[in-house]
Amino acid sequence: MSRKKGVAPRLAEALGIVLGTEEIPMRLRAWDGSEAGPPDAPVIEFRSRRGLRRMLWSPNQLGLSRAYVAGDIDGPGDLFESFSVLSSVGKFAELKAFRPPTVGERLGLVRTAVRVGALGLPPTPPPEEMNVTRAGRKHSKKRDAAAISHHYDVGNEFYALVLGPSMVYSCAVWEDESVGLDASQEAKLDLVCRKLGLRPGMRVLDVGCGWGSFALHATQNYGVDVVGVTLSKEQAALGRERVTEAGLADRVEIRVQDYRDVHDGFFDAISSIGMAEHVGRDQIGDYASHLYGLLRPGGLLLNHAISWNAGEMPPDPDSFIPRYVFPDGEMLSLTVMIGALESAGLEVLDVEALRRHYGLTLRAWVHNLEENWDEAVRLTSEGRARVWRLYMASSALGFERGLNGVNQILVQRPGGEEPPLRRREWV
Structure with a gap:
């Protein structure tokens, strides 16, 4: 009698039929202990039937993400290899012109689904998805505040585990791949200061100031006064503590304030590091115009933001990252961002692409999270930690493949002193 399969x-x-190949590019491990697929391929583990049901009801990125966040599937080996092969399978299925399944093969797929228990009602999404608030008009001040709170008020201790001592949550600038994360983040902060031409006595606005790292660096090293604004109460609380501990409470002000409510210009320079992604396509023109109005004539603005490089269509607003990580976040193309800044009357002086740098940064954050996994779960939940792990690892692959970019755009409000002829001051 033959052994039951x-x-x-x-x-x-079933996967081979769907992909039109005899050898799948992964090794599958199931909840009954069975395994199949090339022995040296990355392992994808199905821990329960529920993971299959999630993927059948949402046969796209969202279903796969739900299954991972809920712990229904996992990549127990190298996380980046596992995610990379899953991504390549999706791309393969999308682009490869393979023979469609015959009627008999389709019936076989249905029988397989029945035998493995994949059929059933759609499982409830993980609670981490259900907690996302999308009430009210998109990018209204109230809704933006709720979206920022969802992402940044996970807990300062949790972010400290992931980000390390620098407490900088944006792309670092790496001299080479062997340089550590903290040194690379300091290099990024200093690069922004140099591009803005900071000098003692200047008044600087830091839009989306996070935990105050740029404000502290600029004040300590360049003698400027800084106003930092954030919508995250937890960020502001820790930022103020750090400012007080550094003895700079009279030089640095951290506010819980929407950038649209800042009206006490002029500022000599403005930094916006990793904040413009929260503004939205429809509001990006108003964002640029408002910052223009806060700059003195001749003042400089450094806009550091992720860009969407994968074609004219932006990513699906109902996919994993908008649902779990950045509610209402929108990545704009470099063309759109520059167009908004120029339309506001700002002159573009310099653009620097840092795509490869963000891949390195995200891999360093994933390493920190995995090194401190038990503590991260204790501070939040296993589901929340899995959200951040999936988000950072998949984003790293996105930057490495060129789907996403990140750019520093230096612009100037006309008037005042002319910019330098060459970029020697910051290269």
Whole structure:
């Protein structure tokens, strides 16, 4: 009597039919202990039938993400290899012109789904998705405040585990791949200061100031006075503590304030580091115009933001990252961002692409999270930690493949002194 076929071999056969290939590019491990697929390929583990149901009801990135966040599937080996092969399979299925399944093969797929228990009602999304608030008009001040709170008020201790001592939550600038994260983040902060031409006595606005790292660096090293604004109460609380501990409470002010409510210009320079992604396509023109109005004539603005490089269509607003990580976040193309800044009357002086740098930064953050996994789970929850792990690892792959970019755009409000002829001051 032949041995009953396990779940993993059935899944491997079904995946092979869907992809039109005899050898799938991964090794499958199922909840019954069975395995199938090339022995040296990255392992994808199905821990329960519920993971299959999630993927059948949402056969796209969202279903896969829900299954991972809920712990229904996992990549127990190298996380980046696992995510990379899943991504490549999706791309393969999307682009490869393979023979469509025959009627008999389709019936076989249905029988497989029945035998492995994949059929059933759609599972409830993980609670981390249900907690996202999308009430009210998109990018209204109230809704933006709720979206920022969802992402940044996870807990300062949690972010300290991931970001390290620098407490900088944006792309670092790496001299080379061997330089550590903290040194690379300091290099980024200093690069922004140099591009803005900071000098003692200047008044600087830091839009989306986070935990105050740029404000502290600029004040301590360049003698400027800084006003930092954030919508995160937890960020502001820790930022103020750090400012007080540094003895700079008379030089640095951290506010819980929407940038649209800042009206006490003029500022000699403005930094916006990793904040413009929260503004939105429809509001980006008003964002640029408002910052223009806060700059003195001749003042400089450094806009550091992620860009969407994968074609004219932006990412699906209902996919994993908008649902779990950045509610209402929107990545704009470099063309759109520069167009908004120029339309506001600002002159572009310099653009620097840092795409590869963000891949390195995200890999360093994933390493920190995995090194402190138990503590991260204790501070939040396993689901929340898995959200951040998936988000950072998949984003790293996105930057490495060129789907996303990140750019520093230096612009000037006309009037005042002319910019330098060459960029020697900051290269």
